[in-house]
Amino acid sequence: SNENPSKRGHFIVIEGLDRSGKTTQCQMLCEDIGGLDKEFKYIKFPDRITPTGQVINAYLQGEAEHSDETMHLLFSANRWEAVQGILRDLKAGHTIVVDRYAFSGAVYSAAKENPHLSLEWCWNPDIGLPQPDLVLFLDISSEDAAKRGGYGEERYEKQDMQVKVRTLFKRLFARLPNLSVKVIDAGLSMEDVADQIWQAYKELDEAGSPSEELQVLP
Numbered sequence: 436s437n438e439n440p441s442k443r444g445h446f447i448v449i450e451g452l453d454r455s456g457k458t459t460q461c462q463m464l465c466e467d468i469g470g471l472d473k474e475f476k477y478i479k480f481p482d483r484i485t486p487t488g489q490v491i492n493a494y495l496q497g498e499a500e501h502s503d504e505t506m507h508l509l510f511s512a513n514r515w516e517a518v519q520g521i522l523r524d525l526k527a528g529h530t531i532v533v534d535r536y537a538f539s540g541a542v543y544s545a546a547k548e549n550p551h552l553s554l555e556w557c558w559n560p561d562i563g564l565p566q567p568d569l570v571l572f573l574d575i576s577s578e579d580a581a582k583r584g585g586y587g588e589e590r591y592e593k594q595d596m597q598v599k600v601r602t603l604f605k606r607l608f609a610r611l612p613n614l615s616v617k618v619i620d621a622g623l624s625m626e627d628v629a630d631q632i633w634q635a636y637k638e639l640d641e642a643g644s645p646s647e648e649l650q651v652l653p
């Protein structure tokens with residue numbers, strides 16, 4: 436149990452391409468954290484349940500059309516509306532595992548064929564969101580990702596899009612030197628990926644509690 440309940444929880448984000456195994460790995464990490472008798476919370480963006488999330492879901496499934504800019508800002512709003520809950524849970528000592536965050540937000544929009552959506556423009560609305568203590572980037576080539584049963588039916592699950600997304604993830608992380616990013620080879624077996632994630636979690640946990648004051652995305 437929590438030896439020092441005044442310490443805030445860890446804020447961990449898992450990012451990657453579609454079919455990189457993110458969601459499975461988030462679940463495995465949560466189970467392992469729970470196994471240590473620690474409180475955790477799992478969050479997934481987009482959260483398709485909220486009003487913004489319902490619009491996003493319809494768009495992703497091809498049931499509704501909106502401008503690229505509108506969609507971009509809705510994805511960002513879908514994160515902003517979760518901030519109070521995130522801060523409250525971290526303060527209560529719960530570790531939060533997040534499946535996609537502002538990084539997906541910026542790179543998926545910037546990968547579109549729309550000159551207005553530069554990486555910089557796309558990053559801007561997420562500036563000021565709570566900054567994760569650790570980002571685990573599940574890196575996989577789009578070919579290997581596609582081999583995993585092929586992409587699904589959703590809007591961005593196409594190989595040329597995924598190639599751009601992967602390049603943009605790397606460019607974005609290179610622009611954020613104060614962010615703690617660990618790149619993990621997601622082409623490895625599920626167990627090996629889980630082991631590496633667990634190693635990274637333990638390093639974060641053993642490095643002592645993160646600063647009480649959460650940083651924000653620059």
Ligand code: TMP
Binds near residue numbers: 453481510535543544
């Ligand atoms: P999901 O498959 O993880 O539910 O994500 C749905 C799609 O939405 C996925 O292709 C990535 C994309 N996406 C964005 O375009 N912007 C965002 O801000 C987020 C969180 C996801």
